[in-house]
Amino acid sequence: MNLRTTSGMPNAFPQFTPKARIDSQPKTTVDEKIKKAGSNGVLIHVVLDESSSMGGVTQQTIDSFNSWLKEQKQNDGACLLTLSKFDGARVNYVHVNKDINTVEPLTTQTYRPSGSTNLLDAIGDNIVRANSYISSLKKAERPGVIVVILTDGEENTSNRYNKAAIKGLVEKPEGKDWTFLFMGANIDAFHEGSAMGFSSNNTVQYNTSNMTGSMAALSSITTRTRTAYAKGFAGDALRASASYTQAERDQSL
Secondary structure (H helix, E strand, C coil): CCCCCCCCCCCCCCCCCCCCCCCCCCECCCCCCCCCCCCCCEEEEEEEECCHHHHHHHHHHHHHHHHHHHHHHCCCCCEEEEEEEECCCCEEEEEEEEEHHHCCCCCCCCCCCCCCCCHHHHHHHHHHHHHHHHHCCCHHHCCEEEEEEEECCCCCCCCCECHHHHHHHHHHHHCCCCEEEEEECCCCHHHHHHHCCCCHHHEEECCHHHHHHHHHHHHHHHHHHHHHHHCCCCHHHHHHHCCCCHHHHHHHC
């Protein structure tokens, strides 16, 4: 695999920084030309809620994410990881297109919940970033794309995207063999996920008091999806591989 990391590459989207510019009105539509995912390794974007409501499960979130990370490092095949956190007006990028084998575990210094929930801005930013990266590659070099969203609260702060814009941004990539995994707690994950364009097959209601089980289930489906990309699966075959099983749903509760 010849995936290029972002080291040495210019930032194509300098506005997407921890102090991102806030537009006066959220976008209702986004004219983004989405590129088709490939099978040359995989690019994983993890969009992690760091709002204040996650404060009660800070250590559980850290431990369970690190367990997921450890298991993914043991899988075959090249993998780049982008990890972002959202906590109000900011979308903070901890790692960007980094070889997963070199990614450091989370700690109480790198995961510190505070602020409100700018979920839509975080999702929009990550989709645009992922698309920018695979657009920079030749078709044969493009990886599979997995976007994981983990949140325990309803959107309440975004200024740059609304649900209609995110729904369009999600549905177009899904038609280009991207995989989205939406994990929601303390909300109706299926209702909220559907409003943002996520398939119910890729949505799970998780329990913040069972972060270990929830992330173990996520690791299983992540591994299965990575294998499907490696085998060249596309369309319905890929979507079937990337769907939560009932056992994984039960494990998340």
